[in-house]
Every structure is written in structure tokens, then in C-alpha cells.
Amino acid sequence: MRKRREGTANNSPTPEVTRVRTPRKENHEVLATVGSLLGSKRVNLQCMDGVVRMGRIPGSKNKKMWIREGDIVIATPWEIQDSKADVIWKYTRPQIEWLERKGYLK
Template sequence: MGRIPGSKHKKMWIREGDIVIANPWEIQDSKADVTWKYTRPQVEWLERKGYIK
């Protein structure tokens, strides 16, 4: 389960299938803070460079 911090909460919408960076909580490994959401052009670049499939 991921949580969007308050500073980005109203600016960032996450949908199923989006590529994000999540930092796990130190206390609970099953929860994380979402720190970045990649845009479609960024995802395409990452796929071309072989960072994600």
C-alpha cells in the first residue's frame, strides 16, 4: 500500500498501471510513500534504455 505525502496529494493522481517510485516505511515494510510518478514519455524512455520492461 502506498501513500502520497501531503505536499503532492492534490497534484498527483495515481492509476493502476502507472510507474512510480515508492520508499518503504522503516516501521512497516508493507507500506510506502509514493515519491515520484513517471510521465508517459519518461516511461517510454526507460523502456527504450532497458531499465524497465
């Protein structure tokens, strides 16, 4: 069995981001930061339009995307209550860096 040399790990560069989903204004989508997890598929969102909303993770997305505090997501505010929203997309780390470079995040 060969010994593993230090410093020779597989250091692959970060993947290049080619396509990033941005919020669509015609669908009233906004960028938001997850503030805290409230339990029962609910999160506290600090939206980029300055409103704090209670976000709901729909059942179709519940098991597919694991959301933690500090994640950047796309939320769609409810038409009936503006203080609530649905979480529809979660960004990965390379996508967040791309959003910061392009000026979507401040």
C-alpha cells in the same frame, strides 16, 4: 468562418525527454506499478523488487499528482514496516518509454 480540413490537425511530435528521475538506491527508492486505488490517499503497489506494498500519497503530493491504475511511480519503503511505502514521484508517458528503452522497466 473557415472550415476545418480533415487531417490538418496540429500533429506535433512527442516531446524529447532530456532528463528523467531514476530511483536512488541510497535512499532505498524502488520503481512500482500502481495496482489499485484503495481510497483515502492509499494505493496498492507492485514493486520491482517483487514485494506488494500499500502505498501512501503524502499530502504535499496529493493534489499535484493524480495517480491512476497502471501508472509507474517511485516508492520509498518505510523503515519500520517493509509492507508499506510512500509514493514520491509519478512518471509521464515519454518518461516511461525512456525507462523501457534504457532497461529500467522489464
